[in-house]
Amino acid sequence: SRYVTIKHHINGAPKQSDFEVQTVTLSLSLDPGSNDVLVKNLYVSIDPYQLNRMKDYSASQMASKYALAVLPGQAINSYGVGRVVASANPSYIKDDLIVGLIGWEEYTLVRGEDAIMIRKLDTTEFPLSYHVSTLGLSGLTAYGGFFNVCKPKKGETVFVSAASGSVGNIVGQYAKLLGCYVVGCAGTKQKVDLLTDKLGFDAAFNYKETTDLKSTVKRYFPDGIDMYFDNVGGEMLEAAVENMNMFGRVAVCGVISEYTDAKRRAGPNMLDVVYKRITIQGFLAADYMNDFLDFISKTSDHIRNGRMHVIEDISHSLESIPLAFEGLFAGDNIGKKIVQIADI
Ligand code: NDP
Numbered sequence: 001s002r003y004v005t006i007k008h009h010i011n012g013a014p015k016q017s018d019f020e021v022q023t024v025t026l027s028l029s030l031d032p033g034s035n036d037v038l039v040k041n042l043y044v045s046i047d048p049y050q051l052n053r054m055k056d057y058s059a060s061q062m063a064s065k066y067a068l069a070v071l072p073g074q075a076i077n078s079y080g081v082g083r084v085v086a087s088a089n090p091s092y093i094k095d096d097l098i099v100g101l102i103g104w105e106e107y108t109l110v111r112g113e114d115a116i117m118i119r120k121l122d123t124t125e126f127p128l129s130y131h132v133s134t135l136g137l138s139g140l141t142a143y144g145g146f147f148n149v150c151k152p153k154k155g156e157t158v159f160v161s162a163a164s165g166s167v168g169n170i171v172g173q174y175a176k177l178l179g180c181y182v183v184g185c186a187g188t189k190q191k192v193d194l195l196t197d198k199l200g201f202d203a204a205f206n207y208k209e210t211t212d213l214k215s216t217v218k219r220y221f222p223d224g225i226d227m228y229f230d231n232v233g234g235e236m237l238e239a240a241v242e243n244m245n246m247f248g249r250v251a252v253c254g255v256i257s258e259y260t261d262a263k264r265r266a267g268p269n270m271l272d273v274v275y276k277r278i279t280i281q282g283f284l285a286a287d288y289m290n291d292f293l294d295f296i297s298k299t300s301d302h303i304r305n306g307r308m309h310v311i312e313d314i315s316h317s318l319e320s321i322p323l324a325f326e327g328l329f330a331g332d333n334i335g336k337k338i339v340q341i342a343d344i
Contacts, residue, residue, distance in 0.1 A: 001026050003075040003105030004321045009056035013260040013329045018054075019322035022073065026107055030088035035112025037087045041102045042344060043129050043314075044080035045136065046324045046337040048256045077103045079137050081121065081128045083344060089115055097121040099131045104321050106341060126303065126310075128344070133336035134170055134310045135299060137285050141253060142170035143295040144288030149251035149281050150227040154179040157221055159240055161207075162231035164191035166336035167253055169199060169311045171229045176200045177307060180227075183220045185236070187331040194334065199309060213239035224248070232257045233266045241268035244278050252282040260329050311335025 002023050010018050030036045053070045070076050080103075084096040089112065092098065100118030102108040110118055121131060133139065145167075146152060158175040162168045163184025172195065175182045184195045185207040195204035203220050210216040217225070217239045224245035230237050233255025240250065258264045272278065288295070302308035313333040315324050318341050327333055 001105055001107040002318055003103065004318060005074055005076065006054050006070060006072050008072050010051065010054045011056055011262065014051055014054070014322075014326050016322040016326055019325075021319060024075075026109055028086050030086050032088055035089040035115055037089045037092050037098070037110040037115060037118070038085050039082035039098060039102055039108045039110055039118070040085045041080055041082045041106060041108055041341045043132050043338050043340050044102065044104055044321070045078050045132050045138075046321065046328060046333075046339060047078065048254060048259060048328050050076065050078065050325065051259050051329070075103050075105050075108075077101050077108075079132060081131050082108065088112075091115070092120065097124070097128070099136065104318070104339075106318060126300070129312055129314060129338050129340070130303070130310055132338050133166060133312050134303065134308065135296060136336075138166040138336050139170055139299055140288055140292060140295050141167045141285040142174060143299065144285060144291060145251045145253050145283050146171050146174050146227075146229060148288065148291075149283050150229060150249050152178055152180055152227060155181075156226035157181045157223065157245075158183070158227045158229065159217065159221065159225045159243075160184045160229045160231070161236045161240075162186065162256065163201070163204060164194055164311070164334055165231060166311075166333075168229070168231050169195070169335055170308075172201050173199055173302075173308050175227075176202075177302065191334055194311070199311075207236065214242050217243045227251070229253060230255070234258060234264055235266070237266040238268050241272050241278065241280075244272065244276055246276050248276060248278045250278060250280040252280060256329070312338055314338045314340055316340045 002021050053067045081099045082102050084092045098118045099121045158180045160168050160172050164186040172182050172184050182201050184201050184204045187208050192204040192206050195201040225243050226245050228240040228250045230252045231254050234257035312335050321339050
């Protein structure tokens, strides 16, 4: 089985040349009683947080300690959809489709003790890739963060950064369905047009075209921001806090602009936070696993009835993973970045 690994730790923006493909031999005969499952990987998720796992801890001040490190030469696990090719686990039989923690590799041997990290996919109502994007962890992140942390009410104002990205586009669509006023920012005209023309955002702007973020954000929120869903950190968080309303809520989902630069940090005006009684709360998708079934049922219904669009950006082949990953930090992706490794 071929797999993608890092050649060395990565500090700064990742490049394709930081990665290589290696090969490992896997046996099709699994130990009876081991509960192991051998999975052929079909679609895998490409996520910004993976970069924080690839850093050199000693050299970096970044948050690598928060996720299991990736070492050079090791396979890199990631969320995805696969098909069972052999099973010593009574819960799975050959040809079952599964979703969960697999990896940037052709086949994943899911050990019995890790079988809790996968689950059977018992519907083929939607394309399989949807279970990596809007019906996968990106969707759960948007759902959990928006509804639990932002605690939105109809008619309130919402600002979303990296809004055409995987999590961002879903947050904006939930917010519109609830009846909020929604503005997103993104890095190209094509992305901005997608937000307003297809996804129903009330407005959107290209943050790369402004030199004064604070006044740009103010222009889009003359009555202030009630909720900011932060995917990028840095100056965007500062500009949002400056424009928050009383009792505003900031859901800190991620700070991608800080992942590639260990010195970059948001410095929001904390006096604003005090006087405006702003809540700033970080969260992880994992916090909302108990909401998973509720999330799947409501979101599937939105998709089924054409109320939500699924925005995906799929490339093909294991070899394309490094380029796909590099592209996240250059803003190449529109919607959820996925690599299809194999046909079913
Ligand atoms: P996206 O699909 O949004 O892809 C990343 C996008 O971020 C790029 O397309 C780019 O879009 C934007 N971006 C890249 N670099 C910068 C920068 N320096 N400044 C501003 N924007 C930048 O990724 P995801 O939706 O998967 O992730 C979005 C955020 O959510 C990340 O911070 C990620 O770590 C976090 N996350 C957190 C989770 C949690 O459990 N808390 C789970 C999943 C994701 P553009 O063209 O707009 O610049």
